[in-house]
Amino acid sequence: MHRRTMLTGLGLATLGGPMARAATDRSLWLSPMLPDGTRAEAKLARLPGKQPLIQLTDRPPNYEALIQSFRTPITPNDEFFVRYHLAAIPDMAGLNKWSLSVGGDAAEHSLHFASVDELRKGFPEHEVTAVCQCSGNRRGLSDPHVAGVEWGYGAMGNAVWRGVRLKDVLEKAGVKSNAVEVWIHGMDGPVLPTTPAFHKSLPMAKAMADEVLIAYAMNGQPLPHYNGYPVRLVVPGWTATYWMKHLSSIEISSKPQPSFWMATAYRVPAGMFGVDLPFLSQNDAKSWPITEMVVNSVIADPLDGAHVPQAGFTVHGVAWDRGHGVKQVEVSTDDGKTWKPAQLGEDHGPFAFRGFSLATGKLPPGPCKVSARATSNAGETQADKLKWNPAGYHNNVPQTVTVTVA
Numbered sequence: 344m345h346r347r348t349m350l351t352g353l354g355l356a357t358l359g360g361p362m363a364r365a366a367t368d369r370s371l372w373l374s375p376m377l378p379d380g381t382r383a384e385a386k387l388a389r390l391p392g393k394q395p396l397i398q399l400t401d402r403p404p405n406y407e408a409l410i411q412s413f414r415t416p417i418t419p420n421d422e423f424f425v426r427y428h429l430a431a432i433p434d435m436a437g438l439n440k441w442s443l444s445v446g447g448d449a450a451e452h453s454l455h456f457a458s459v460d461e462l463r464k465g466f467p468e469h470e471v472t473a474v475c476q477c478s479g480n481r482r483g484l485s486d487p488h489v490a491g492v493e494w495g496y497g498a499m500g501n502a503v504w505r506g507v508r509l510k511d512v513l514e515k516a517g518v519k520s521n522a523v524e525v526w527i528h529g530m531d532g533p534v535l536p537t538t539p540a541f542h543k544s545l546p547m548a549k550a551m552a553d554e555v556l557i558a559y560a561m562n563g564q565p566l567p568h569y570n571g572y573p574v575r576l577v578v579p580g581w582t583a584t585y586w587m588k589h590l591s592s593i594e595i596s597s598k599p600q601p602s603f604w605m606a607t608a609y610r611v612p613a614g615m616f617g618v619d620l621p622f623l624s625q626n627d628a629k630s631w632p633i634t635e636m637v638v639n640s641v642i643a644d645p646l647d648g649a650h651v652p653q654a655g656f657t658v659h660g661v662a663w664d665r666g667h668g669v670k671q672v673e674v675s676t677d678d679g680k681t682w683k684p685a686q687l688g689e690d691h692g693p694f695a696f697r698g699f700s701l702a703t704g705k706l707p708p709g710p711c712k713v714s715a716r717a718t719s720n721a722g723e724t725q726a727d728k729l730k731w732n733p734a735g736y737h738n739n740v741p742q743t744v745t746v747t748v749a
């Protein structure tokens with residue numbers, strides 16, 4: 344479809360603010376660093392119930408958020424990114440027949456919840472504000488490029504999640520002493536029976552952590568269809584591959600989950616990225632499963648290519664880490680030569696985005712390279728140099744936004 348027709352079809356002309364700006368200039372929503380093929384094929388498109396997002400693939404749906412969505416620390420549900428591995432996703436009628444089974448060879452009993460209400464009424468409710476970030480966020484910026492969905496900066500979001508603790512449900516089922524992992528599975532599946540189903544697992548120590556929720560609400564609303572309706576797992580601090588959507592089965596297991604998605608995919612070179620909680624049952628000599636996120640930040644305003652006044656402008660963005668919380672964000676307006684501490688916004692807890700802002704003051708005319716660099720309460724700072732790995736994970740090199748001061 345012709346781009347102009349598509350955008351008109353989406354009704355973008357009627358939207359104000361950042362969306363309208365994004366719609367009129369492709370360079371404002373597509374990172375200049377993405378591979379040419381990705382840049383040529385990506386388009387703004389709307390899934391049911393969503394604002395237009397950047398469509399990277401349609402089957403399965405892989406849509407990233409516009410960078411403008413990170414001007415606020417809480418990401419609205421209708422701007423939240425969507426990522427699926429497999430294309431057979433139940434429709435709402437199918438998902439309304441949801442039920443959850445809990446069992447496994449290392450469970451004392453099995454449990455069955457026939458509705459969300461039954462689950463909700465069985466346990467105390469909890470809330471956590473946490474970043475859901477795809478392991479592959481920024482993969483498209485890997486240099487040299489790597490295979491996979493070529494995400495830019497928007498394969499992430501931060502929301503207030505409400506649900507019951509996984510731990511409380513596991514304790515009700517009874518955890519035997521030989522339990523090693525909790526296996527999780529959702530209601531979506533492959534179109535072809537030869538494609539491996541999306542089976543994942545968590546080590547017992549993370550599964551039993553207080554922050555891990557079986558969530559049925561996101562920012563005070565039911566989960567959107569494509570973000571896991573009616574129930575998903577929320578695993579704060581860990582990349583989103585463990586955040587199982589349409590969660591339908593939980594097994595307490597004495598064995599490591601052997602699926603393709605644990606044993607082969609979603610792995611990083613052993614020891615390349617430090618973690619607090621090792622996933623010992625899935626580690627091998629060469630590689631570890633990707634688990635805890637790395638400290639990172641994104642500049643959401645100004646956008647690459649923007650024109651800014653000599654009197655100066657305010658840099659806005661968000662920073663996050665793997666659950667220690669953000670201690671400081673520094674901003675540079677001279678291509679990383681000098682850095683100034685930014686002002687931090689409201690603290691939404693250690694697993695959440697932390698907003699930051701910095702007023703630049705007067706600037707000389709010409710091109711200006713703006714960067715941000717976050718440091719966590721664990722003393723970790725964003726990497727100076729990309730820790731390249733074959734799947735393009737954990738890219739936390741400070742982003743550079745180039746604007747023109749005029």
Ligand SMILES: Nc1nc2c(c(=O)[nH]1)N[C@H]1C(S)=C(S)[C@@H](COP(=O)(O)O)O[C@H]1N2
Nearest residue numbers: 424425426427428477529570583584586588
């Ligand atoms: N059932 C199911 N859950 C899933 C996936 C999936 O393909 N199927 N993908 C995982 C991955 S890799 C990511 S990045 C997140 C994306 O969450 P979102 O689509 O709500 O943004 O879902 C996770 N949970």
Ligand SMILES: [Mo]
Nearest residue numbers: 477478479584
């Ligand atoms: Mo992901």
